[in-house]
Amino acid sequence: MSDNRLEVRKTYKLLVNGAFPRSESGRTYEVVDAEGKFIANVAQASRKDLREAVVAARAAQAKWWSQSAYNRGQVIYRLAEMAESRHNEIAEAVEICEGVKAKEARKSVSRGIDRMVWYAGWTDKIAQVFGGANPVAGPYFNFSLPVPSGVVAAIAHPTHSFEGLVDVTFGAIAAGNSVILLASTERPLPAALLGEMSAVSDFPGGVLNILTGRVEELAPVMASHEDIDGLDIGNVSSSEHVDLISSAAGSIKRVFEDSGIDEATAVRRMRTFIETSTVWHTKGQ
Amino acid sequence: MTSSALRLVTPDSTGIEIPARRNLPSFVTESGLRTELKKLSGVDAVGAEARVAKLGTRSLKKETKKSAIDLAISMVDLTTLEGADTAGRVASLCTKAMHPDSTNPLVPSVAAVCVYPDMVATARSVIGSGAVHVASVATAFPSGRASLAVKLLDTKEAVDAGADEIDMVIDRGAFLSGNLLKVYEEIVAVKDACGTAHLKVILETGELVTYDNVRRASWLAMLAGADFIKTSTGKVGVNATLPVALVMLEAVRDFAEEYGEVVGVKVAGGIRTTKDALKYLVVVNETVGSTWLDPDYFRFGASSLLNDLLLQRTKQQSGNYARPDRFSGD
Amino acid sequence: MESLHSQLGGLQYDDAPESAAIAKIQSDYGLFINGKFTSPKDHKSFFTTNPATEEKLAKISQADAKDVDAAVLAAKRAYEKVWSKTSGPERAKYLYRIARLIQERSRELAVTETLDNGKPIRETRDIDIPLAAAHFFYYAGWADKLSYAGFGPDPQPLGVAGQIIPWNFPLLMAAWKLAPALAAGNTCVLKPAETTPLTALLLAEILQQAELPDGVVNIITGDGSTGAALVDHPDVNKIAFTGSTGVGRLIQQRIAGSGKHLTLELGGKGANIVFEDAPLDEMVEGIIDGIFFNQGHVCCAGSRLLVQESIADDVLRRLMRRVEQLRVGDPMDKNTDVGAINSAEQLARISELTATGEQEGATRLTSTCVLPSKGYWFAPTVFTNVSQSHRIAREEIFGPVLSMLTFRTPEEAVQKANNTNYGLACGVWSEKGSRTLWVAERLRAGVIWANTYNKFDPTSPFGGVRESGFGREGGRQGLEAYLNV
Structure with missing residues (x-):
């Protein structure tokens, strides 16, 4: 390919309900690379876009949860396969966005993909690890099943553009939730790539929705939207937590406040968006 | 809408409405019976057992207890069903049945004596035309393992000897193997052989095992013309239990509501104490109500129960505990 | 046959009253702080009444912010100096003691509960009190097995737990809160409901009889302002609340950003x-x-x-x-x-x-x-x-x-x-x-x-989704609410 060929640029859009719409507001904002050079105009999601994403996520969650845990694991694993095959592309995006060295970017992407694989393996372990039979003192068969909270809104890490969105996205998804992910405002390209890959990896539309835009504009709406069950604000500045949690309390949301990417934190995050549903049934002839 | 509360029922209507008798449909086919029994609700064993456990905590005090004890005495089928029964023992039992406490004429007589067919004549000769009924087990009691002809002869002999109540056993084997028509036809035939004698149909619930079976067998017996349905022979490992009684009482209640016929319930075997008997009466009271709180519709098949009722009666009347030897052994 | 009517309950039951004297209710109560009852004279007070008769049962101390502070500090000291150094097996034995004491005094507790709450004696006797004892018994056994609970090899307690409970199952809710918290190694400040404080105060006596170290459990009575002071106290590490969704929401808002752990068991419309x-x-x-x-x-x-x-x-x-x-x-x-x-x-x-x-x-x-x-x-x-x-x-x-x-x-x-x-x-x-x-x-x-309803068991996790709250009480899951995991 000739060097002087004019590059075909990509228009970065939102991912809502399996489709790639522009923001209904028509707004975009400029994303620049680490040196300040223009990369793209990215859709700036509005509260209405968020509302649409919640509707999509709510509908998709039932479908997602009704699939077998085995199947959900395969779908997440499939996404990891997609990511692996586009490893270079993601790494390049990370390099551009974060201004890190190529080698470091590749390592970061590798860690992110490996973590996705880790989550793929969780889907059919959760019930056994967090649930179980309860030996009640009576003639009842009693078992506790971990079930998803429902719709989880999460805010991606502002700087770790790929690795920092894997945990906030796939912990909740592996547990059977649907997710509305607000990508890093300044570094949204890897999130956009993830969205494109998810569209070709058997996720029912709406299980993963990715918005780009301003945290200060959208996080409060996520917190106050009653039909969002869980909120992951670990990546939001802690000075905002009081207001966001206060607002989330309006519908008694499950709120996760930590940003760690270690395994223990990952499990704790996952547990935050898992409910225990305990079923009793009489035992008699 | 009206601002004051609608009252669905008035206090005096709290209970079971029993319509005028309706014609029983004729269930002459196996599949007809099967369809009829299938419409019955299943029984959740845990729920049924929990219900009677809760009713078992009812606390009967003072006048309630006194009247309940007298009611229980009047409901006893004083029973002796031993190979070693003799005319002497049966005669003595009949005397006790008529006058349970020889020192106290206020103690009511029991409902009936219950004996083997060959002892009916003896019992009748002692009781004469007294109020105490003479009940006889029949139909190759307790196993019922005999031909229908033998069962009918057994029944007829007892009736001819003066029995006015017959306690028959159903063919549990036929019931468990799904041969509903055989069970039904045997009951119909025995009922016919009874003439004017009342028929109690023993389900032997300990062998039917499940509450679903108890409810279905109860319904089948009632369709076939049982005047009473009875839990047990007293000759197998598991006899009357409170939850079985509950299920049978629910069955007679539903049957009365559907067909307008009041069928009685007899619990038999293993009921030895006043405390036990009162628990049964509480279940009757809160499940089917006043109509069944009557010896015509509820019975205890028992032997040693009577003396405990007498002991407790004395305690309630005098305030002191009595010595068991105060009352005759049989 | 004529149509007829069978009257249910035709056999009238004579009165079968339980004896109120068994309750031995005092005329007034102080607060239970650091293992001792404070003098009622030191506090404002209110009456708890028998809702079945509207008779006053006892004068109850109203804990103010200073009292809450004293209780939390007692709990904090007890946590740092005693309870966090008490081994699992020792904590277990205290809990077993409490379970047994509840069983021993079950009739007194049942009568007291019925007088204070208005619920039938059959329920307090057959359900509330036996289940409360069972909860202590169950969690006692966890105290020395926390490393097997699935929360890592050495899960740690949170510190001081502030626990606010409702009036519908007073002693049982106290047991649901205290038993897992103590088993996990926390110390507690428990606030019973304003209208039903008596069995919690009786439980305080039981804790004394069990010789539970001073300050490990503090029981403070009062109204919503007492609860608010407890929620706000900076030395409280965990709030566990059972009550209305409205109040639960306020609590979640109130502790936002404080780092306090929270579990909520709220309303329902089952x-x-x-x-x-x-x-x-x-x-x-x-x-x-x-x-x-x-x-x-x-x-x-x-x-x-x-x-x-x-x-x-x-x-x-x-x-x-x-x-x-x-x-x-x-x-x-x-x-x-x-x-x-x-x-x-x-x-x-x-x-x-x-x-x-x-x-x-x-x-x-x-x-x-x-x-x-x-x-x-x-x-x-x-x-x-x-x-x-x-x-x-x-x-x-x-x-x-x-x-x-x-x-x-x-x-x-x-x-x-x-x-x-x-x-x-x-x-x-x-x-x-x-x-x-x-x-x-x-x-x-x-x-x-x-095919059943309203069954409860200490081994079975209980709690809601959505606006019925989060966190579980009972079972292995109930431990999670009191461990730093």
Whole structure:
């Protein structure tokens, strides 16, 4: 390919309900690379876009949860396969966005993909690890099943553009939730790539929705939207937590406040968006 | 809408409405019976057992207890069903049945004596035309393992000897193997052989095992013309239990509501104490109500129960505990 | 044969009263801080009353911010100096002691609870008190096995737990809160409800008898302001609250950003779903237990009855026959099924909501039971012709009031059951196991009872989804609420 060929640029859009719409507001904002050079105009999601994403996520969650845990694991694993095959592309995006060295970017992407694989393996372990039979003192068969909270809104890490969105996205998804992910405002390209890959990896539309835009504009709406069950604000500045949690309390949301990417934190995050549903049934002839 | 509360029922209507008798449909086919029994609700064993456990905590005090004890005495089928029964023992039992406490004429007589067919004549000769009924087990009691002809002869002999109540056993084997028509036809035939004698149909619930079976067998017996349905022979490992009684009482209640016929319930075997008997009466009271709180519709098949009722009666009347030897052994 | 009527309950039961003297209630109570009762003279006070008679039972100290501070500091000191250094096996033995002491004093506790709360003695004797002991017994066994609980090799306690409990199951809720907290190694400041403080204060005596180290559990009485001071206290590491969704929301807001751990067990509007193949007689009992147990003062009450339309008339007939039989009255009578409403305020709320039921066009069917002239009472009530939009189908009434709705298909039953902001408990009645499990999987509720209702057990996690709260009490999951995991 000739060097002087004019590059075909990509228009970065939102991912809502399996489709790639522009923001209904028509707004975009400029994303620049680490040196300040223009990369793209990215859709700036509005509260209405968020509302649409919640509707999509709510509908998709039932479908997602009704699939077998085995199947959900395969779908997440499939996404990891997609990511692996586009490893270079993601790494390049990370390099551009974060201004890190190529080698470091590749390592970061590798860690992110490996973590996705880790989550793929969780889907059919959760019930056994967090649930179980309860030996009640009576003639009842009693078992506790971990079930998803429902719709989880999460805010991606502002700087770790790929690795920092894997945990906030796939912990909740592996547990059977649907997710509305607000990508890093300044570094949204890897999130956009993830969205494109998810569209070709058997996720029912709406299980993963990715918005780009301003945290200060959208996080409060996520917190106050009653039909969002869980909120992951670990990546939001802690000075905002009081207001966001206060607002989330309006519908008694499950709120996760930590940003760690270690395994223990990952499990704790996952547990935050898992409910225990305990079923009793009489035992008699 | 009206601002004051609608009252669905008035206090005096709290209970079971029993319509005028309706014609029983004729269930002459196996599949007809099967369809009829299938419409019955299943029984959740845990729920049924929990219900009677809760009713078992009812606390009967003072006048309630006194009247309940007298009611229980009047409901006893004083029973002796031993190979070693003799005319002497049966005669003595009949005397006790008529006058349970020889020192106290206020103690009511029991409902009936219950004996083997060959002892009916003896019992009748002692009781004469007294109020105490003479009940006889029949139909190759307790196993019922005999031909229908033998069962009918057994029944007829007892009736001819003066029995006015017959306690028959159903063919549990036929019931468990799904041969509903055989069970039904045997009951119909025995009922016919009874003439004017009342028929109690023993389900032997300990062998039917499940509450679903108890409810279905109860319904089948009632369709076939049982005047009473009875839990047990007293000759197998598991006899009357409170939850079985509950299920049978629910069955007679539903049957009365559907067909307008009041069928009685007899619990038999293993009921030895006043405390036990009162628990049964509480279940009757809160499940089917006043109509069944009557010896015509509820019975205890028992032997040693009577003396405990007498002991407790004395305690309630005098305030002191009595010595068991105060009352005759049989 | 003539048509006739068989009267249920024709055999009248004479009074069978439990003896109130067994309760040995003092005239006034201080606060239980650092192992000792403070002098009642040092505090403002209020009275706790018997809701069945409106008689004052005892004068109770009102803990203010200073008292809360003293209690939290006692708990903090006890945590740092004693309890965090007490080994698991030793903590276990304290809890076993407490369990045994509750069993030993169960009759006294039952009577005290019934006097203070208004619930029937049959329930306190057979359910509340035995279950409270069972909770301590169960969690005692966890205290020395925390590393096997699935929260890592060495899970750590949180520190000081502030625990605020409601009036509907006073001692039982205290046990639900204290037992797992202590087993996990936390120290506690417990605030019982304003209208039902007595059994918690009796429990304080039991803790003294158990020789639980001073300050490990502190029990402070008071109203909402006491609770607020506890929630706000900077040295509290964990808040566990059981109560209304409204207050739960305020607490979540109040501690936002404080780093305090939080579990909430809030309101509910449970659906009891009845399919046409339900075991009818047991189902009727289950509906009764679901809504009239504890006068309906139960967050997980089955307050919405969803009946398959094909059997709705039959179910209503059987249900009302049973409602009429409920023995409403003196909670101290051993034969009472439904006792007193806990307070005048609660009675007013129940009355207000039921009035809206009629105004909105639902049909009200009320038991004709005769209510005592003194005390707070509400006759068991069933509403029919209820639609999903009625307030009585949406709001938690927390009283003996059932709203009956119908459905046609399993799908519709699930949709209606889930059509609420709450998600605490549901019931399913059917003899068809496959459908029951299908429905259970789709119900958004923390607890689902199939062919039973309102059953509790220390091994079984209890708690809600959505606006019924988060966190679990009971079971292995109940430990998580008190461990830093």
